[in-house]
Amino acid sequence: MNIPEGLKYSKEHEWVKVLDGTKVMVGVTDFAQDELGDIVFVNLPTPGQTVNTGDTLASLESVKSASDVYSPVSGKVVEINEKLKNTPEAINDDPYGEGWIAVIELQDVSVLDSLMNSEDYKKFIGE
Amino acid sequence: MSRRANQSVRLLRDLHKNGRKGMMIPEGGLENRPASELLPAEFLRDGEPSLPHISEVDTVRHFVNLSNLNYGVDNGFYPLGSCTMKYNPKINDEVAALFQDIHPALPDVYVQPLLGLLYELQQDLLEITGMDAITLQPAAGAHGELTSLLMAKAYFKDNGLTHKDTVIIPDSAHGTNPASATMAGFHVFTVKSDEEGLVDMDALSSMVNEHTAVLMLTNPNTLGKFEKNILQISQLIHNVGGLMYCDGANLNGILGWARPGDMGFDFAHLNLHKTFSTPHGGGGPGSGPVAVKKHIEPYLPKPVLVRDGVGFRWDLDRLKSIGKMRSNFGNILVALRALAYIKSLGGAGLREAGTMAVLNANYMRVSMEDVLPTAYPGMCKHEFVATAEDIKKNYGVKAQDIAKALLDKGFHAPTMYFPLIVKEALMIEPTETETKDTLDAFIDAIRDIVDECKEDPKTVEEAPHYTPVRRLDEVKASKELKVRW
Numbered sequence: 001m002n003i004p005e006g007l008k009y010s011k012e013h014e015w016v017k018v019l020d021g022t023k024v025m026v027g028v029t030d031f032a033q034d035e036l037g038d039i040v041f042v043n044l045p046t047p048g049q050t051v052n053t054g055d056t057l058a059s060l061e062s063v064k065s066a067s068d069v070y071s072p073v074s075g076k077v078v079e080i081n082e083k084l085k086n087t088p089e090a091i092n093d094d095p096y097g098e099g100w101i102a103v104i105e106l107q108d109v110s111v112l113d114s115l116m117n118s119e120d121y122k123k124f125i126g127e
Numbered sequence: 128m129s130r131r132a133n134q135s136v137r138l139l140r141d142l143h144k145n146g147r148k149g150m151m152i153p154e155g156g157l158e159n160r161p162a163s164e165l166l167p168a169e170f171l172r173d174g175e176p177s178l179p180h181i182s183e184v185d186t187v188r189h190f191v192n193l194s195n196l197n198y199g200v201d202n203g204f205y206p207l208g209s210c211t212m213k214y215n216p217k218i219n220d221e222v223a224a225l226f227q228d229i230h231p232a233l234p235d236v237y238v239q240p241l242l243g244l245l246y247e248l249q250q251d252l253l254e255i256t257g258m259d260a261i262t263l264q265p266a267a268g269a270h271g272e273l274t275s276l277l278m279a280k281a282y283f284k285d286n287g288l289t290h291k292d293t294v295i296i297p298d299s300a301h302g303t304n305p306a307s308a309t310m311a312g313f314h315v316f317t318v319k320s321d322e323e324g325l326v327d328m329d330a331l332s333s334m335v336n337e338h339t340a341v342l343m344l345t346n347p348n349t350l351g352k353f354e355k356n357i358l359q360i361s362q363l364i365h366n367v368g369g370l371m372y373c374d375g376a377n378l379n380g381i382l383g384w385a386r387p388g389d390m391g392f393d394f395a396h397l398n399l400h401k402t403f404s405t406p407h408g409g410g411g412p413g414s415g416p417v418a419v420k421k422h423i424e425p426y427l428p429k430p431v432l433v434r435d436g437v438g439f440r441w442d443l444d445r446l447k448s449i450g451k452m453r454s455n456f457g458n459i460l461v462a463l464r465a466l467a468y469i470k471s472l473g474g475a476g477l478r479e480a481g482t483m484a485v486l487n488a489n490y491m492r493v494s495m496e497d498v499l500p501t502a503y504p505g506m507c508k509h510e511f512v513a514t515a516e517d518i519k520k521n522y523g524v525k526a527q528d529i530a531k532a533l534l535d536k537g538f539h540a541p542t543m544y545f546p547l548i549v550k551e552a553l554m555i556e557p558t559e560t561e562t563k564d565t566l567d568a569f570i571d572a573i574r575d576i577v578d579e580c581k582e583d584p585k586t587v588e589e590a591p592h593y594t595p596v597r598r599l600d601e602v603k604a605s606k607e608l609k610v611r612w
Contacts, residue, residue, distance in 0.1 A: 035550070040605040063601040064544045066302075089602070 001125070002030040004096055008112055009121035010072035015096060016115060019103065023078065024112075026057065027100040028069060028091060031125050036062040039091045042084040045102055049077045053111065058101050060091065069101060073111045079103035136192045143179035150183070196595055198539055204565050208510045208542035208554025209301070209349055211379050211401035213484075218471060219404060219464035226463055231455035235440045242439035245459065246432055248466040249416075255469075255477070256375075256395045257388025258418035263457040264428045268376055269303040270452065271396030271415030272343070276311035277449045278394070278419065278426040279341050279370050285426075285447060288368065291340035297326050299350055299546040301374060304343045313340060320548055324350040324503035326360060339367050345374035346390065347381060349546045349554070351488065351507035361391025370394065370423075378402045379558070380485060380508030383478025393420045403465035414461040428452040483559035484509040487566060491557055494570045498577040499529075502549040510556035512549050519551050524580040524587050526551040531598065532579070532590035536572040 003009075008016040013032035017025040033039065041061040051057055057071040080102045084090060091099035106112075116124060163171060181189075199205070205212035226241055235242060249261045265271040276294070283291045294308040298317050305315045316334055321327040326344070342364045346354045354360065361371050373387040373395035379402045387395035399414040400407035407413050419427065429448040430441035441456070472480060485508050492501055492511040501507070502514040515526040530540035530553065542554040557566055579587050591597055 038602045040602055061605075063605055065547060067547075 001034070001122075002096070003118045003122050005118045007096070007118060008072075008115035009118065009124075010070070010115055011124065012070045012072070013125075014069060014072045016072050016112065017096075018112065022075075022106045022109060023103055024073060024075075024106060025100050025103050026072060027095055028060070029121070030095050033092050033095045033099070036060060036067060037064040038062055039088045042088045042091070042101070044080045044082075044084060045077045047077055047080055051075065051077060051104065060088075071104070072115060073104055073106055074108065075104040075106040077102050078105050136189060136196065139179045139181060139186075139189060142181045142185055142189065145180060147180040147182055203537055203539065204557075204561060204569055205539040206541050206555045206557050206569065207539060208512070208556040209376060209545070210407070210542070211376075211398070211509070211556060211558055212539075213379075213401075213404050213558040214560040215404045215406050215464075216468065216471065219467040222467035223460040223463045227460060229459075231459070235438075239438050241459070242432060242441075244466055245456075245462060246434055246439050248462055248469070249432065251466070251469050252397060252416060253418055255378075255382070255386065256397065256418045257386030258392075258395060259388075259421045260424040260427060260431075261416055261418040262427045262431065262452075263414070263416045263459075263462050264451070264453045265396065265415040265417055266453050266458055267400070267413030268301075268374075268396060268398045268415045269307055271398075271417045272303055272307035272372070272374065273310055274415075274417050274428060274449070274452050275372050275394040275396060275419075276307055276313065276341065277452075278417075278423055279372070280311055280313075281426040281447065281449050282370070282423060283340060290338060291369065293338045294341045294343060295331070295334055295339060296343045297345075297348065298548050299324065299348050300343065300345060301349065301376060304345075304374060308341070308343065320350075322503075323505070324348070324352045325354055325356065328356055328359070331360065332363060335363055335367055335369070337367055339364065339369040341370045341372050343372045343374060344392075345377055346387070347377045347508035347510075349377070350503050350512050350549070351377075351380065351510040351556075352503060352505075353381070353385075353508055357390045365391065372396075376401060377509060379481060380488075380510070382481030382484070383474065384481055388418075388420065393423055394418070399461055399465040404468045405461045405464040412458045412461055414458045414465065416457075416462075430456070432456075480559045481509075484557075487557040487559060487561060488555070490563075491555060491566055491570060494566075495573055498574055499553070502552065509558070510554060512546065513553045513555060514549055515551040515553060518577065518580050522580045522584045524584050526553050528587050528590060529553065529573075529576055529580075532576045532587045533572060534591040535593050536575070538569055538572060 013029045039062045043059040051071040052074045055071045056068045058069040265274045294313040296304045308315045370393040373392040375397045396417045425447040429445040430443045433442045499513045502512045
C-alpha cells in the first residue's frame with residue numbers, strides 16, 4: 001500500500017498536500033481507491049464553493065458502489081481536476097498525482113494539525 | 128451455468144440478409160396504394176424502419192437459444208442475499224392466468240370477484256404485518272419506500288409540523304432508502320452500526336431531535352440480524368413526534384413470528400416478489416404494497432379498495448390522499464400470485480417457511496464459518512454476510528473472484544460488496560425452499576474454492592472458465608452505457 005510521507009491523512013481516507021501557505025490539494029488514498037475498485041464516474045465540486053470539514057466534497061462511482069468523498073478541511077474550492085470527468089480511472093492509476101480531486105483555500109490552517117501523518121495513517125488502516 | 132459452455136448467440140443484426148423477410152402479407156382485396164397518397168407528408172417515415180430481415184425459424188432459434196443462456200431459480204440455486212430468491216410455485220401462475228384478460232378500466236361492478244380477491248389479499252397482509260390499512264399500488268420495494276415517505280410528508284404538513292425535515296437511516300441500509308428519502312424532499316442522516324451489527328443506540332439518541340421526521344429501518348437488517356432494541360428505538364422516535372418506517376425486504380426472516388405493527392412501525396412496505404414467491408428475476412414486475420397504521424390511512428394513494436354494503440369498490444373520494452402512485456391499481460397479476468401463495472401455505476405454513484429460511488441460513492453460516500467467516504458472528508435470521516477479507520489479505524483473492532468461481536460450479540453468485548460496512552462482503556440467503564442436499568453442494572463448492580485460493584489463486588482470479596462469456600469489461604459497460612442497438 002502506497003502511503004507517501006509528507007502528506008496529511010484523514011480517517012475517511014483522503015490525503016491533503018500543502019501547496020503554499022493557505023492552499024491545499026485534496027484526493028483519496030491508495031487504500032481508498034483499492035477498496036472502491038474501478039472508478040467510472042466522478043462528481044466534482046464547483047469552483048468557488050465553500051466546504052466545511054465533513055461535507056461531501058465529491059462523489060465517486062465505481063463498478064462496486066457509489067461513495068462520497070468528505071472534505072478533510074474547511075475552506076473554498078479554488079480549483080478542480082477537470083480531467084477526471086473523462087478519465088476517472090486516474091484515481092485508480094495515480095491517486096496521489098493525476099488523480100487529485102480539488103485545491104482548497106483553507107479557512108484556518110490549524111485544521112491541518114487534526115489530520116494524521118503517514119505513520120499514523122499506516123497504523124490506522126492496520127498496515 | 129456451464130451447461131451451454133462455448134455457445135454463442137449471434138445478434139439479430141448479424142443474422143440480417145437483405146430481403147429475407149419472415150412473412151408475406153396476403154392481398155386484402157383493397158386497392159394497393161402507396162402510403163404517400165393516403166397520409167400527409169409530415170406523418171410519413173423518411174425511410175423503411177431499420178429492422179433486420181431474418182427468417183421466422185432463425186428468429187425463433189435466436190430467442191430460444193438466448194433463453195437457454197439464462198439462469199433463474201428454476202435452473203438452480205440462487206442465494207442472492209437480500210433478494211429472497213425462493214421457488215415460485217407454478218400454481219401461482221395458474222391462478223394469475225385466470226384474470227389476465229381483465230381490462231383494468233372495467234367498472235367495479237363487472238370485476239367483483241377480482242376486487243374480492245385483492246381485498247382478501249389486503250386483509251391477509253394486514254394480519255401478517257399487524258397494521259391497519261394498506262395500498263397495493265406501489266410497483267416494487269423502492270416505490271413503496273417513496274410512497275411511504277410522501278405520505279409522511281403529507282402527514283407532517285397536515286399536522287402543521289413542516290419543520291420535521293430529516294430522515295435517519297442506518298449505514299447498513301439498502302441504497303434505495305436514502306434515494307427515496309431524498310426524492311421525497313427530506314435531508315438524510317446516517318446512523319452507524321454497533322459492534323453487533325445493530326443500530327448504535329448512543330449514536331441514534333444523539334441524532335434524534337425535533338427535526339426528526341422518519342427513521343427508516345430494515346428488520347431483520349441487511350446483515351441478517353434482528354434489531355433487538357426495536358421497541359426502544361420506536362419509543363425514541365415517537366417521543367419526538369417522528370414516524371417509523373419498516374423496509375420490509377427481509378420479512379422472510381420473521382414471517383409468522385413477529386410483526387412490524389407490533390414493533391411500533393407506522394409504515395411497512397412488503398415485497399410480494401420476495402417474501403410471497405412471485406417472480407422477480409430480470410427486474411420484475413414487482414409489487415411493493417405499503418401497510419400503515421390508522422393515523423396514516425387518510426394519506427394512502429387513491430383509489431383505495433373498500434368494501435361496503437353492496438360489494439367492493441375503488442374509493443376515489445379521498446381528500447388527503449397523496450394521489451395516484453401507479454396506474455391501474457398496481458401490478459394485479461403479481462398480487463394474485465402472492466394471494467395464491469398465502470392461501471396455499473396458510474398461517475401455519477407461512478410460519479414454517481420463515482422458520483426454515485432461518486434454519487437454512489444458520490446451517491450454511493455455521494458450515495462455512497471456518498473457511499469463510501461471518502462479518503458479525505452469532506445467530507442470523509434468513510441471511511448472513513460473510514467476509515473474504517482474510518482471504519484477500521492472505522492470498523490476494525477478492526470476494527468478486529469467489530463469486531465468479533461459483534459460476535463455474537453451476538451456482539448463481541451471492542450478493543457482493545453489500546452492505547457497504549462489510550469489507551469483501553458475500554451476502555448469502557438460501558431461502559426455505561432448498562433441500563439440505565443443495566445447501567451441502569453449495570457449502571462444498573465454497574470449501575473447494577477457498578482451498579483453490581490457497582493452492583492456485585490465479586485460477587480463481589481468472590474465473591469463470593466455463594461460462595458462455597467470461598469476465599465482462601464492467602468499466603467499459605458503466606462508462607459507455609448502451610441500452611439499445
